[in-house]
Amino acid sequence: MIPSLPLTSGHLSAEQVSRYWKDGFIFPLPVVATDQAAAWRIAFELMERNWLDAGLPLPLNSYKRLNAQCVMPLAWEIGSHPGILDAVEDLLGPDILLYSVEFFVKEPGTRHVVTMHQDLTYWGMGAIDGLVTAWIPLSPATPASGCMDFVRGSHKNAILPHQDTFEADNLLSRGQEIAVDINQADKVAIELHPGQMSLHHGLTIHGSGPNISADRRIAAVVRYLTPDVAQEHGGQDYAIPVRGTDKKGHFIHYAPAQEWFTPEGIAMHDKIRAHQAQVTMAGTKEKGLYEGAR
Numbered sequence: 209m210i211p212s213l214p215l216t217s218g219h220l221s222a223e224q225v226s227r228y229w230k231d232g233f234i235f236p237l238p239v240v241a242t243d244q245a246a247a248w249r250i251a252f253e254l255m256e257r258n259w260l261d262a263g264l265p266l267p268l269n270s271y272k273r274l275n276a277q278c279v280m281p282l283a284w285e286i287g288s289h290p291g292i293l294d295a296v297e298d299l300l301g302p303d304i305l306l307y308s309v310e311f312f313v314k315e316p317g318t319r320h321v322v323t324m325h326q327d328l329t330y331w332g333m334g335a336i337d338g339l340v341t342a343w344i345p346l347s348p349a350t351p352a353s354g355c356m357d358f359v360r361g362s363h364k365n366a367i368l369p370h371q372d373t374f375e376a377d378n379l380l381s382r383g384q385e386i387a388v389d390i391n392q393a394d395k396v397a398i399e400l401h402p403g404q405m406s407l408h409h410g411l412t413i414h415g416s417g418p419n420i421s422a423d424r425r426i427a428a429v430v431r432y433l434t435p436d437v438a439q440e441h442g443g444q445d446y447a448i449p450v451r452g453t454d455k456k457g458h459f460i461h462y463a464p465a466q467e468w469f470t471p472e473g474i475a476m477h478d479k480i481r482a483h484q485a486q487v488t489m490a491g492t493k494e495k496g497l498y499e500g501a502r
């Protein structure tokens with residue numbers, strides 16, 4: 209296990225902040241107690257058991273995989289956790305919007321992968337600095353369980369060309385893959401354990417391999433934006449203020465889930481999914497299970 213970097217009263221040091229802007233990521237940061245992370249895993253797996261066959265309008269995976277904050281109080285609890293926000297604030301500043309909470313699960317001994325990509329490729333926001341992703345493991349993320357690999361300094365690129373593969377084993381809905389050769393030696397394995405997290409820039413090239421371990425690999429992935437970010441060409445989008453104020457008004461605000469899968473929460477999830485899919489699936493006729501290229 210890689211020892212956590214020290215935080216100062218929960219905050220990144222000036223050196224850690226400049227390392228993030230130099231490398232495009234920072235890890236492993238100690239953000240929650242291990243028993244808190246263990247409790248989140250228990251709540252997540254209970255949710256899976258309770259709701260898998262509950263007759264939801266979409267497969268449970270669709271709610272797990274994008275905008276879970278609309279329907280799952282657990283997603284909102286993680287996404288608004290002060291320990292996570294304190295570190296994100298050091299990178300984005302005092303005004304922060306929560307864009308999406310997503311659960312990436314790889315079952316043990318399966319072939320699921322995430323091909324190397326840049327998050328911002330299909331999000332319609334341009335090549336911006338104002339998106340930070342917090343990747344919070346609820347089980348060990350190791351090279352054997354399919355932890356992420358980051359390419360150091362790759363966020364200094366523009367959005368690079370990607371190709372869609374639509375491969376069934378790819379957790380990304382377009383199966384998008386960067387159309388540039390990446391040297392194995394340039395990849396940094398982001399080993400993380402419950403209680404730790406990584407933060408990465410929206411242009412950092414990253415992906416992850418299969419889970420050949422005996423445990424599930426479960427991660428809560430939270431996307432945060434500054435209010436300066438906007439959909440290009442003025443299109444509307446949705447986000448929830450989690451710190452400070454939104455003086456820009458580029459995003460429609462809405463209420464996060466306080467109860468599991470309420471009709472209002474499901475309707476909100478549906479509205480955002482349909483809207484965002486128009487941007488993220490633009491240029492393709494296929495609709496992935498999750499209908500959004502993330």
Ligand SMILES: O=C(O)CCC(=O)C(=O)O
Nearest residue numbers: 312322327356416427429
């Ligand atoms: O969980 C993974 O393996 C990949 C997640 C990812 O692509 C992301 O957090 O942006």
